[in-house]
Amino acid sequence: MRFDTVIRNGTVVTATDTYASDIGILEGKIAAIAAALPIENTGKVMDAAGMLVMPGGIDAHTHLDMPFGGTTSADDFETGTIAAAFGGTTTLIDFAIQQKGQSLRQAFETWMKKADRKAAIDYAFHCIITDLGDAQLEEMGALIHEGVSSFKLFMAYPGVLMVDDATIFRAMSQAAKYGGLICMHAENGGVIDVIVRRALAEGKRAPKYHALTRPTSTEGEATGRAIALAEMAGAPVYIVHLSCNDALEKVREARDRGVPAYAETCPQYLYLSLEQMEAPGFESAKYVFTPPLREKWHQEKLWQGLARDTLQVVSTDHCPFCFKEQKELGKDDFTKIPNGGPGIEHRLSLIYTGGVHGGRFSPNRFVQLVATAPAKLFGLYPRKGTIAIGSDADLVVFDTNAEQVISASTHHMRVDYSMFEGIRVKGVPKSVLSRGRTIIENGKFVGKAGSGEFIRRQTYSGM
Ligand code: URP
Ligand code: ZN
Ligand code: ZN
Numbered sequence: 001m002r003f004d005t006v007i008r009n010g011t012v013v014t015a016t017d018t019y020a021s022d023i024g025i026l027e028g029k030i031a032a033i034a035a036a037l038p039i040e041n042t043g044k045v046m047d048a049a050g051m052l053v054m055p056g057g058i059d060a061h062t063h064l065d066m067p068f069g070g071t072t073s074a075d076d077f078e079t080g081t082i083a084a085a086f087g088g089t090t091t092l093i094d095f096a097i098q099q100k101g102q103s104l105r106q107a108f109e110t111w112m113k114k115a116d117r118k119a120a121i122d123y124a125f126h127c128i129i130t131d132l133g134d135a136q137l138e139e140m141g142a143l144i145h146e147g148v149s150s151f152k153l154f155m156a157y158p159g160v161l162m163v164d165d166a167t168i169f170r171a172m173s174q175a176a177k178y179g180g181l182i183c184m185h186a187e188n189g190g191v192i193d194v195i196v197r198r199a200l201a202e203g204k205r206a207p208k209y210h211a212l213t214r215p216t217s218t219e220g221e222a223t224g225r226a227i228a229l230a231e232m233a234g235a236p237v238y239i240v241h242l243s244c245n246d247a248l249e250k251v252r253e254a255r256d257r258g259v260p261a262y263a264e265t266c267p268q269y270l271y272l273s274l275e276q277m278e279a280p281g282f283e284s285a286k287y288v289f290t291p292p293l294r295e296k297w298h299q300e301k302l303w304q305g306l307a308r309d310t311l312q313v314v315s316t317d318h319c320p321f322c323f324k325e326q327k328e329l330g331k332d333d334f335t336k337i338p339n340g341g342p343g344i345e346h347r348l349s350l351i352y353t354g355g356v357h358g359g360r361f362s363p364n365r366f367v368q369l370v371a372t373a374p375a376k377l378f379g380l381y382p383r384k385g386t387i388a389i390g391s392d393a394d395l396v397v398f399d400t401n402a403e404q405v406i407s408a409s410t411h412h413m414r415v416d417y418s419m420f421e422g423i424r425v426k427g428v429p430k431s432v433l434s435r436g437r438t439i440i441e442n443g444k445f446v447g448k449a450g451s452g453e454f455i456r457r458q459t460y461s462g463m
Contacts, residue, residue: 002041003031004436010048010397014055014387015368023053025393028435033389044438048397051430054367055386056090056121056394057348060374061183061240061264061315064094065114069338070329074320074415077118078449080344083412084318085439085447087345088429090121090394091384091455093374095152097128104129104139108148112454119452120445121434122394124380126150126183130160132167140171141178147456149379150181152240155222156189156290165229172233179459181377182230183238186222186247187214187291196335207285208277210334211292219291220246227254227261236260236460238377241317243269243291245301252310260462262377264313265302267343267350268419273299285327286417288337289319303354307361312373312463314351318344320415342415346406348396350420352427356400363400379457393436402428412445 003024012021012033024032024042039045064080066073075083077094084092096111098104104127115123127143129136129151140151153168154161163171168182175182195213204212223239227250230237239251242263254261268289273296276287287293305311319340321327330337348370355361355369375385382391406420432440439447 001032001038003037005044005046006037006039006042007046007048007053007395007397008039010051010053012387013052013363013367015364015372018364023387023395025436028393030387030389030391030393033387046397046431052363052398052400053387054396054398055371056384056396056432056434057088057370058374058380058385059084059089059092059315059318059344059347060313060378061317062092062094062344063319063340066095066097066319068319068340069336071321071326071338073340074322074326075318075344075413077115077123078120079414080318081120081123081452082445082449083345085121085432085434085445086412086429088348088396088398088432089344090432090434091123091380092121093124093126093378095128096125098130098136100131102131104136104143108143115452115454117450120439120447120449121452122455123452124378124455124457126152128152128161129171130163132163132171137170137174140174140180144178144180144459149179149457149459150183151175152183152185154185154189155226156185156187156192158189158193162189165225168226168229169233172230172235172237176233176235181236181238181460183240184226186219186226186239188218188222191218200335205333207282207288207330207334207337210288210337211274211277214290214292216244216246216294219244220250223247224250227251227259230261231259236262239263241266241291242311244294244298248301248305248310255310262312264315265306265311266315266317267347268341269294270299270302270354271350271420271423282328282331285330285337286323286419287341288327288334288339289317289341290339303360306355306369307365312369312377314347314369315374316343316347318342320413322416324416341419342413343419345411345413346420346425348429349404349425349427352400353425357426373463376463377460379459380455393433395433396429397431398427399430400427402426402430404428
């Protein structure tokens with residue numbers, strides 16, 4: 001037996017098992033999982049003694065090179081995927097946005113061009129639908145067939161991205177017919193708009209009013225409505241960036257009844273709270289994203305949701321805008337602050353620290369949340385999201401004892417601040433492999449921009 005690479009002496013962790021084993025890699029795939037693999041004629045031998053060897057992370061929610069509010073998110077497919085690799089993410093699913101009047105295919109092709117020859121890790125796309133005529137409805141089936149098997153719809157941002165309930169119902173029905181999955185941004189945009197206009201009329205223009213004009217009840221209501229529409233359409237639904245207990249309760253109640261409702265949360269909702277919005281001056285613009293930060297008590301509810309499978313996935317909603325020049329567009333009016341925050345780099349470390357070291361769940365549940373569940377839900381499994389013979393050799397050698405203090409001065413995202421500045425994490429990727437090629441080694445990026453591939457995803461088939 002001959003391998004290109006052998007990872008020796010590690011502890012393999014999947015969503016279900018933990019065991020000591022070597023891993024043999026041949027032509028980008030996992031070719032052997034056994035103790036004491038032969039290393040004669042092996043191209044490269046990596047020692048993982050004392051380390052966990054896990055499937056590469058899958059970030060199911062990123063916005064690279066995304067136009068928003070008169071500017072564009074600061075990371076493109078090169079800088080964003082390199083930062084993701086540093087953090088142990090080897091596949092991401094970004095969003096191709098359909099402009100009004102466009103075909104869905106035009107949106108897909110635009111985003112394929114953005115990623116081409118830039119991405120350093122593998123990537124796939126959801127398609128954001130803003131305009132669903134009969135032609136686009138038909139296109140959904142074709143796109144699903146070509147590997148774009150999920151779509152995002154917005155119940156917020158009236159006049160820009162928001163669609164009405166009839167559109168949501170039509171899209172869900174079509175997704176159910178062709179094996180697609182609808183991802184839902186669940187906030188009641190109409191109500192929020194009224195509250196925002198009242199705030200502006202009262203002269204409330206500081207960044208904190210972004211959070212104070214989007215109450216948790218608007219997210220709870222929309223989450224319940226999204227699930228009800230999905231039930232009527234006989235479709236599964238995936239709630240994105242769930243931030244509060246109001247929404248969590250709607251998902252829990254539906255899942256208890258056996259409804260195929262799924263949800264993700266993001267590290268910012270687990271680590272940050274409304275307290276951040278009290279930062280002096282314009283500082284709190286760093287935390288302007290939607291849904292907004294919530295009162296601190298919601299954090300523990302979300303951690304419980306992750307432990308108890310009310311929440312299935314942790315993604316980042318990485319949507320970076322520099323504080324200088326980009327966030328500052330809203331200096332005099334919070335509605336003009338580009339919405340989004342940077343997070344693609346530290347998802348695994350933050351969730352391992354709070355989840356596993358925090359005593360809330362096992363390393364296996366950790367792997368499930370950051371890799372296996374997104375792979376299964378979004379049609380990447382078993383090619384991605386696990387360690388099995390024949391799977392892509394997307395692997396992370398993870399040092400559970402290494403500590404790091406997160407800082408904009410050391411991170412690799414192309415943005416001038418960190419949402420998690422000063423937070424100490426324990427559990428850091430030491431080496432990262434993408435389809436068998438080492439892309440992170442000893443704290444250095446050794447991969448190549450452009451070596452990431454577009455992955456055609458399979459249809460939705462449950463968890
Ligand atoms: O504020 C956010 N979350 N920006 C990205 C777009 C979205 O709604 O996911
Ligand atoms: Zn959203
Ligand atoms: Zn998003």
